[in-house]
Structures are given as C-alpha cells and as structure tokens.
Amino acid sequence: MVTHNWIRSLTFSRPVLILLALLIPQLAQAQWQATVGAQNGDLAKQGMAFLPNEMWIHAGDSITWTFDTAEPHTVSFLKTGQVRPPDQVGCPGFSPDGSAFDGSACVTTPRLKEGQTFTVTFPTASNFKLVCLIHRNMTATIHVLGLAEPLPHDQAFYDKQAQQERERLLSAIDLGPHDQHAGENHVNAGAGVISATPGGSENVVVMRFDQDKTFIHAGETVEWSNSDPTASHTITFGVEPADPMPPSANVTLDSDGARHAVINTTADNVHSGFIVAAAQERTGLPQLPPGVTRFRITFKNPGTYPYICAIHDELGMTGTVIVQP
Numbered sequence: 001m002v003t004h005n006w007i008r009s010l011t012f013s014r015p016v017l018i019l020l021a022l023l024i025p026q027l028a029q030a031q032w033q034a035t036v037g038a039q040n041g042d043l044a045k046q047g048m049a050f051l052p053n054e055m056w057i058h059a060g061d062s063i064t065w066t067f068d069t070a071e072p073h074t075v076s077f078l079k080t081g082q083v084r085p086p087d088q089v090g091c092p093g094f095s096p097d098g099s100a101f102d103g104s105a106c107v108t109t110p111r112l113k114e115g116q117t118f119t120v121t122f123p124t125a126s127n128f129k130l131v132c133l134i135h136r137n138m139t140a141t142i143h144v145l146g147l148a149e150p151l152p153h154d155q156a157f158y159d160k161q162a163q164q165e166r167e168r169l170l171s172a173i174d175l176g177p178h179d180q181h182a183g184e185n186h187v188n189a190g191a192g193v194i195s196a197t198p199g200g201s202e203n204v205v206v207m208r209f210d211q212d213k214t215f216i217h218a219g220e221t222v223e224w225s226n227s228d229p230t231a232s233h234t235i236t237f238g239v240e241p242a243d244p245m246p247p248s249a250n251v252t253l254d255s256d257g258a259r260h261a262v263i264n265t266t267a268d269n270v271h272s273g274f275i276v277a278a279a280q281e282r283t284g285l286p287q288l289p290p291g292v293t294r295f296r297i298t299f300k301n302p303g304t305y306p307y308i309c310a311i312h313d314e315l316g317m318t319g320t321v322i323v324q325p
C-alpha cells in the first residue's frame with residue numbers, strides 16, 4: 001500500500017491519478033498482506049479463518065497470504081460452478097506462487113503451514129470467493145475494483161481487522177464440557193463454533209480431550225463425544241491406521257448409533273474412525289443420516305491405556321485412560 005499512499009500524498013486531481021496509473025502500471029500495483037489461520041500458544045485452539053476475510057483491492061494488485069498455524073490450510077480460488085475437489089487433488093494440480101486469478105481457471109495451493117506464503121495477482125475487476133479446501137467453513141471475499149474507483153481501506157486497516165478477528169475467534173469457545181448427555185465416565189473430544197462476517201464464514205476448533213487422564217474401574221465404559229459442528233476427531237488406542245476415516249474391525253454399533261469397542265489388554269488396537277457431525281444440510285443434495293458423534297470403550301482389565309486423536313495428535317490432542325481394579 002506504500003504506492004497508493006504515496007500517490008495520494010501528492011495533490012493530483014483524479015483524472016491525473018488515473019492517467020498516472022495507466023501510464024505507469026507498476027505504480028498502481030499494490031502488494032497487500034493477509035494471514036491464514038490463527039492459533040493460541042499451546043496450539044489447542046485453531047482458528048480456521050482468512051484474516052481479514054474481506055478485502056477491496058485494485059485490478060493488477062496482488063495479495064500475499066502468510067500461513068500462521070501448525071494446522072494446515074489452502075488458499076484456493078475455484079471457478080464459479082466448479083465442483084469442490086479434495087485438497088489433495090487441487091485444481092487438479094497446484095498453482096505456482098504468484099499465479100494470476102481472473103475467474104477463468106482455478107488457482108490453489110497444496111496444504112501449507114506456518115511460515116509459508118502464497119501470492120495471487122488479480123488482473124481483472126470482479127468479486128471472487130476464496131476458500132480453504134480442507135476446512136469447509138473457511139471462506140473469504142476479494143473485491144477487485146477498477147483503477148478509477150477509490151479503495152475503502154489501507155493495509156493498516158486490514159492489519160487491525162485481522163488482529164481483532166483473530167482475538168474474537170480464539171476467545172469464542174473454551175474447552176468443554178459441551179455435552180449435557182454426558183455421564184460420569186465421559187471425555188469431551190473436541191468442540192467448535194462457526195461464525196461469519198459479510199466476507200464469509202470462519203470457525204474455531206478446540207483440539208483437545210477435556211481431560212488428560214480418565215480414571216475408571218475394570219468393567220466400566222468410557223464415552224467420548226465430539227461437539228464440533230464440522231471437525232472430525234478420532235480416539236485411537238495402539239497402532240495408528242494408515243486411513244483414519246473408517247473404524248477398526250473390532251468396533252461395533254450401539255442401538256443409539258454410537259460406536260463401541262472392548263479393550264482387554266494394553267496391547268489391543270482400537271480405532272474409532274472419524275467421530276464427526278453430519279455434513280451441513282444443503283438444498284438440492286441428498287439427505288444424509290445423523291453423524292457418528294459418540295464413541296464408547298469398555299475396559300475389561302486394569303492398566304494404563306494411552307490414546308491419541310490420529311488427526312490432531314501433533315497439536316497435542318492426546319489422553320490416557322487409567323483402569324483400576
């Protein structure tokens with residue numbers, strides 16, 4: 001934004017400004033900054049958001065997104081009407097840093113993490129939706145205006161906006177309890193909140209089991225439940241499976257739809273599969289059954305049983321069940 005401010009500081013009339021911009025294109029091509037994702041110090045809370053999630057820029061300008069979290073995200077501009085691809089597939093494929101997007105061809109990064117950056121240039125005036133292909137409630141809008149139109153905000157405004165939105169998002173939820181059904185031997189396995197601005201939606205996810213250690217007696221059952229509207233978690237004892245989505249073969253269904261397993265010894269391998277709410281309803285799509293949001297394990301014998309969320313253990317989402325005689 002240095003260039004725009006510099007131009008404004010000179011007292012040219014508007015036609016002269018436009019002429020300048022046309023004659024010296026580089027002068028008008030501002031380089032904007034934005035951030036992807038937010039997290040707190042111990043990584044427990046992950047904000048899935050573009051910060052800010054609405055920007056007004058000029059045709060020819062570019063935006064550099066800096067990824068800020070241990071949780072990966074993508075910066076993705078799909079064509080209107082394009083079927084949303086899996087993040088591993090991309091457009092298909094992934095775009096080089098500095099790609100231009102005008103709506104005619106998809107631009108996307110692969111999964112990127114903190115410290116990485118990606119720049120997109122916007123050559124033509126239009127309004128574009130920005131999404132993360134991993135997190136479905138993470139969207140933003142980029143308004144690309146013609147050079148003759150003034151821009152409503154400068155970089156300092158967006159920096160402040162991003163900081164305020166980051167703080168609001170990370171304070172929007174606390175670690176459990178969020179499940180009124182929960183009995184005594186219960187662990188909250190994740191919670192989250194979706195919110196929105198006129199620019200798009202965002203959400204914050206608590207990547208924690210709400211107790212590090214759960215104490216029970218042999219023969220008792222522990223229930224885990226996920227209160228998050230979108231994020232998947234797993235409860236995984238023993239060997240982590242290559243594909244975390246399906247449950248291990250020793251998992252059965254209770255009559256209320258919850259998954260259930262029995263663990264006899266600390267050598268047993270039990271994996272819940274994705275414990276997650278059903279996808280959001282959308283008119284025109286087939287009705288889905290309820291999600292599987294509860295997982296139960298009956299522990300037959302005393303011992304110390306460590307477990308992880310196979311998706312988020314690197315963020316610290318781990319726990320232990322201690323079974324006493």
Ligand SMILES: [Cu+2]
Pocket residue numbers: 190207232233234309310311312313317
């Ligand atoms: Cu998890």
